[in-house]
Amino acid sequence: MNGDPSQFEEPILQLRREIEALTAEEGSEQGAEIQRLREKLTRVTDEVYSNLTPWQKTLVARHPARPYTLDFIGAVFEEWTEIHGDRKFGDDPAIVAGFARLKGKACAVIGHQKGRNTKEKVYRNFGQPRPEGFRKALRVMKLAEKFALPVFTFIDTQGAYPGLGAEERGQAEAIAVNLREMAGLEVPIIVTVIGEGGSGGALALGVGDRVFMLEHAVYSVISPEGCAAILWKNPAAAQDAAAAMKITAKDLKKLGVIDEIVSEPSGGAHSDPEAAAAILVPYLERALKELQKTKGNLLPEERYKKFRKIGYFEKG
Amino acid sequence: MSWFRKEKKPKEPVEQRPVTIPEGLWIKCEDCKEIVYRKEVEQNLNVCTRCGYHFRLTAAERFEILFDDSHFKEFAGNIRSGDPLEFRDTKRYRDRLKVYQQRVGQGDAVRCAEGSLEAMPVVICAMEYAFMGGSMGSVVGEKITLAAERSVEKKEPLIVVSCSGGARMQEGILSLMQMAKISASLHRLAAAGLPYISVLTDPTTGGVTASYAMLGDLNIAEPKALIGFAGPRVIEQTIRQTLPEGFQRSEFLVEHGMVDIITPRAEMKPTIGRFLRMFNAH
Ligand SMILES: [Zn+2]
Numbered sequence: 001m002n003g004d005p006s007q008f009e010e011p012i013l014q015l016r017r018e019i020e021a022l023t024a025e026e027g028s029e030q031g032a033e034i035q036r037l038r039e040k041l042t043r044v045t046d047e048v049y050s051n052l053t054p055w056q057k058t059l060v061a062r063h064p065a066r067p068y069t070l071d072f073i074g075a076v077f078e079e080w081t082e083i084h085g086d087r088k089f090g091d092d093p094a095i096v097a098g099f100a101r102l103k104g105k106a107c108a109v110i111g112h113q114k115g116r117n118t119k120e121k122v123y124r125n126f127g128q129p130r131p132e133g134f135r136k137a138l139r140v141m142k143l144a145e146k147f148a149l150p151v152f153t154f155i156d157t158q159g160a161y162p163g164l165g166a167e168e169r170g171q172a173e174a175i176a177v178n179l180r181e182m183a184g185l186e187v188p189i190i191v192t193v194i195g196e197g198g199s200g201g202a203l204a205l206g207v208g209d210r211v212f213m214l215e216h217a218v219y220s221v222i223s224p225e226g227c228a229a230i231l232w233k234n235p236a237a238a239q240d241a242a243a244a245m246k247i248t249a250k251d252l253k254k255l256g257v258i259d260e261i262v263s264e265p266s267g268g269a270h271s272d273p274e275a276a277a278a279i280l281v282p283y284l285e286r287a288l289k290e291l292q293k294t295k296g297n298l299l300p301e302e303r304y305k306k307f308r309k310i311g312y313f314e315k316g
Numbered sequence: 317m318s319w320f321r322k323e324k325k326p327k328e329p330v331e332q333r334p335v336t337i338p339e340g341l342w343i344k345c346e347d348c349k350e351i352v353y354r355k356e357v358e359q360n361l362n363v364c365t366r367c368g369y370h371f372r373l374t375a376a377e378r379f380e381i382l383f384d385d386s387h388f389k390e391f392a393g394n395i396r397s398g399d400p401l402e403f404r405d406t407k408r409y410r411d412r413l414k415v416y417q418q419r420v421g422q423g424d425a426v427r428c429a430e431g432s433l434e435a436m437p438v439v440i441c442a443m444e445y446a447f448m449g450g451s452m453g454s455v456v457g458e459k460i461t462l463a464a465e466r467s468v469e470k471k472e473p474l475i476v477v478s479c480s481g482g483a484r485m486q487e488g489i490l491s492l493m494q495m496a497k498i499s500a501s502l503h504r505l506a507a508a509g510l511p512y513i514s515v516l517t518d519p520t521t522g523g524v525t526a527s528y529a530m531l532g533d534l535n536i537a538e539p540k541a542l543i544g545f546a547g548p549r550v551i552e553q554t555i556r557q558t559l560p561e562g563f564q565r566s567e568f569l570v571e572h573g574m575v576d577i578i579t580p581r582a583e584m585k586p587t588i589g590r591f592l593r594m595f596n597a598h
Contacts, residue, residue: 160546
């Protein structure tokens with residue numbers, strides 16, 4: 001098992017290096033060669049990225065350069081103002097929450113937040129929320145409801161933090177309450193899975209009227225490594241587990257769990273975060289426009305129907 | 317991160333222990349390790365006569381204890397797990413299901429029934445741990461949702477007795493989504509002003525705890541039950557230290573404000589009955 005995305009990205013990185021080297025050289029006759037390599041780069045990138053295995057998608061979803069929630073917020077919303085704390089115990093930097101505007105319209109924005117460098121990663125607890133994070137998220141959702149503002153959430157976590165303090169302070173209760181209360185929220189909730197959608201910690205921000213998912217994001221009940229350790233009794237079987245659990249956007253669309261797949265720029269969101277955000281904006285705007293046609297107090301009924309039908313079983 | 321504690325995962329059906337207590341005249345208590353007379357334990361609601369350890373019950377045994385005269389009417393019994401992902405690990409999910417259906421029964425990991433509890437009409441769901449560790453897949457999601465809807469429709473309280481290792485990985489994301497589906501149905505139950513009693517028994521972990529098991533108007537636990545979100549093993553691996561004695565047991569959850577009351581099995585029915593009468597539920 002190789003946990004490094006550079007394994008399948010190598011042909012792309014190689015071409016990029018070649019282009020860079022040539023560009024650095026002086027001389028006019030290189031122009032045609034650079035052009036040829038650029039075209040080849042586009043071709044190879046598309047080829048690699050349109051044939052990613054579920055495990056490779058997991059690695060793309062976890063890519064160290066992938067845009068995180070705050071990157072999307074910065075590119076999509078105006079007047080973003082973060083607020084902190086659950087008014088009960090503390091603030092959890094693994095979830096960011098606050099208010100902003102989307103094309104001028106005020107809204108609440110909430111998302112899991114990972115860190116980029118070591119210091120940030122530790123500060124963000126690797127994007128793994130504690131109960132305070134979920135409670136802060138719900139507090140902001142309730143405020144949004146009070147002021148009739150729509151809610152946008154961004155999902156990107158490997159899961160809720162499995163720690164001692166988190167258990168003591170009711171990790172399970174915090175997630176459960178979010179699920180129930182989101183089901184009843186009388187304002188639109190628009191969810192986007194931008195990276196890793198890891199189990200209950202992801203779903204605690206995921207009960208929405210519209211659920212979008214980026215092309216190379218993954219969403220699953222347990223991490224491929226966790227599933228492999230339990231069912232295969234071998235963490236190295238993560239690739240098999242990733243394939244067996246059907247965790248890609250395409251799979252989830254087919255299973256009726258998400259509404260739409262949001263395509264990513266060639267080479268994945270991390271190759272052009274600004275472009276990734278620009279592609280997402282019209283989805284969010286359109287969803288909001290559609291949902292604002294429904295009176296707020298009728299939204300929970302529609303949301304209920306949406307989740308009510310998810311599942312597969314046989315009768316008789 | 318895993319929903320299941322590795323050491324408690326459901327064993328292969330072929331080598332699986334019978335549902336609650338091993339065969340034979342005598343049995344060994346899992347807690348005090350004493351050899352106790354099987355019949356005595358059975359007559360004691362499957363509670364150890366020496367130390368009070370609560371042996372695991374089947375859904376049918378729960379119904380017998382909670383419903384008046386052990387009389388109840390089961391519903392939604394015709395819903396079976398499919399294999400939406402055509403899942404295969406070391407074995408096909410489809411094949412595993414067949415074995416469990418033959419050994420444990422057709423109810424999957426939860427059974428739902430209607431009847432009376434101290435003369436009050438109630439809906440009760442009881443999880444079946446012997447069926448794949450009581451894991452929650454689409455069937456559990458659908459049945460508990462149907463039960464909550466029936467409660468709303470008939471204006472009857474809902475009682476769910478949890479006993480589960482969490483979500484059923486073999487149904488992938490669909491099992492995760494059952495947490496949302498059931499929780500949404502509980503929102504409607506709450507909006508209708510009906511009581512929801514969550515009974516937590518050993519073990520209640522993972523996605524079951526992080527949805528309906530923690531959402532009771534009252535969360536009532538049996539003594540010493542393991543109740544938590546992450547399994548103890550996963551936590552130990554994460555924090556790299558040994559967990560304190562009694563961590564994630566019922567008593568720990570009461571201490572930390574997550575469970576309302578610990579009720580021994582013999583007291584469970586009268587306790588629920590008392591609350592329901594005070595809540596004037598019917
Ligand atoms: Zn004992």
